[in-house]
Amino acid sequence: MSGLLLLAGGCLIAITVTVLGALLALASHLPLDALWLALQQQETVFALRLSLYTSLLALALALLFGTLAGYLLARRSFPGQALIETLLDLPMVTPPLVAGMGLLFLLGRDAPVGSAMAAAGWHLLFSPAGVILAQTYVATPLIVRSARAAFQAVDPDYAAVAGTLGLTPLWAFLLVEIPMAGRGLLSAAVLGWARALGEFGATLMVAGATRLHTETLPMAVFLNIASGETEVAIACALILLSMAFALLLVIRLLAGGKSAGQGQFQHA
Amino acid sequence: MPELRLEAVTHPVLGPLDLTVADGEAVAVLGPSGAGKNTLLKIIAGLLPYQGRLTFDGVSMAGVPAYRRNIGYLSQDLHLFPHLSVENNIRLALLFDRTSVGQRRERTRQILNLCAIAHRAQRRPQTLSGGERQRAALARALARHPRLLLLDEPFSRLDRSTKQILWTELGTLRRHLGLTALIVTHDAEEAVTLADRVIILQAGLLLPAAATPPWDT
Incomplete structure (x- = not known):
């Protein structure tokens, strides 16, 4: 047993050292004054602003669709549910580049959906709106899955009892079920936001990689590494890493507490 | 005379039932x-x-x-909302009462006293003893003057x-x-x-x- 623990400890150290090594290599690649200058570059500031703006809008959309869809999947069974759930999980396991290609073909001018949208004056492709679409597309399945689990952890009888207290199903959902699933939904939101912030492949296909137009933080890393301007690339990469670290920390802190729907009767 | 009446009420696991x-x-x-x-x-x-006839005060339900x-309903598991204090559990039941905020506050105070749980009004249900939770759930069920x-x-x-x-x-x-x-x-x-x-x-x-x-x- 001690031999197994020793081996496991070795594996843990190897993984930790590799992650830490990559982080330190990135952080120490630029002297501090050069990094400070790169952080103030117009391109870095633009990428940060665009990333925040698009990812927060994508998060709002993904939360709206994902929470409601997750609620339905948690509370009802219907024919074809397994098929729909598998389809919803698909964007999580397919390469984002492939998902982006699908969206590109769906919304291209030659496709019925794309031509109808163009006729209505909606131009999603190769614009910041395309960035939001790509980010929403990759974040929503994560939120659906987490929201479904969060609602499944809440006994549906709470909503039924809320009904006997005069609350309509909508109010019971808003005032009882959502707060009781709150911790899980908050974790879902943080996870979805992290996914949207780091989105690259689908964004590249749907919104393109145009400097100071559709240049999110991951896109800035790609464009600047490709053109040999490592300062901005490293500055953007470090911003992404810091945000990802902070978001992961939040998830860990949220996971540390009990879900509101659990433990209610432990004192009974 | 107000009364509850069930006539030939059936459900897959129940009935037909007649009860007044x-x-x-x-x-x-x-x-x-x-x-x-x-x-x-x-x-x-x-x-x-269900199938059959269920009336209250002669009105079909x-x-x-x-x-x-x-109708005040006290479930076996009580189902007090754990994210709300005892007082707010009761206030939620009064949220859609067509009375003023002051009247609702007064009703909350009354029912907390009536059910002898006013001293735990600000506590969350999961921090109460079994008997206290029972009182809190009863107070909530009675808050809307159920028939x-x-x-x-x-x-x-x-x-x-x-x-x-x-x-x-x-x-x-x-x-x-x-x-x-x-x-x-x-x-x-x-x-x-x-x-x-x-x-x-x-x-x-x-x-x-x-x-x-x-x-x-």
Whole structure:
């Protein structure tokens, strides 16, 4: 047993050292004054602003669709549910580049959906709106899955009892079920936001990689590494890493507490 | 005369049932696990579909959703909302009352005092003792002046001494408020103590009044 623990400890150290090594290599690649200058570059500031703006809008959309869809999947069974759930999980396991290609073909001018949208004056492709679409597309399945689990952890009888207290199903959902699933939904939101912030492949296909137009933080890393301007690339990469670290920390802190729907009767 | 009346009410695990509960009367439904007691209460509360005729005050409850019935329902697990304090659990029940904010606040204070739980008003349900949770859930169920109170094995999770205290308190409260009540239990002593009349439900059917419950023989 001690031999197994020793081996496991070795594996843990190897993984930790590799992650830490990559982080330190990135952080120490630029002297501090050069990094400070790169952080103030117009391109870095633009990428940060665009990333925040698009990812927060994508998060709002993904939360709206994902929470409601997750609620339905948690509370009802219907024919074809397994098929729909598998389809919803698909964007999580397919390469984002492939998902982006699908969206590109769906919304291209030659496709019925794309031509109808163009006729209505909606131009999603190769614009910041395309960035939001790509980010929403990759974040929503994560939120659906987490929201479904969060609602499944809440006994549906709470909503039924809320009904006997005069609350309509909508109010019971808003005032009882959502707060009781709150911790899980908050974790879902943080996870979805992290996914949207780091989105690259689908964004590249749907919104393109145009400097100071559709240049999110991951896109800035790609464009600047490709053109040999490592300062901005490293500055953007470090911003992404810091945000990802902070978001992961939040998830860990949220996971540390009990879900509101659990433990209610432990004192009974 | 306001009364609860069930005529040929059926559900896959229940009935056909005929039952009348007079205004101000407390009826205990006694029966073993799986007899359909819980289903009966859920049907009356509007939480389960049924066939047959269910009226209250002579008004059919067909198609009337739970949130419009104004029936106080105390479930076995109480289902106090854990994200709200005891006071806010009660205030949530009064949220859609057509009264002023001041009147709702006053009603909350009244009901907290009436159910002897005012000293725990700011506490979350999960921090209360079993008896305190019972009082808080009863206060919430009574907050909207319900026309009928349904109690589903209300004290089954409590120790005997707490149970006896609450039996007395509930009896006093019910007489004070003139409440009509239907109490479901598998405890014969509880049924006799709390109710004016005891009926027996077995395998989804009501036994004749004079019948001896087979699990007592």
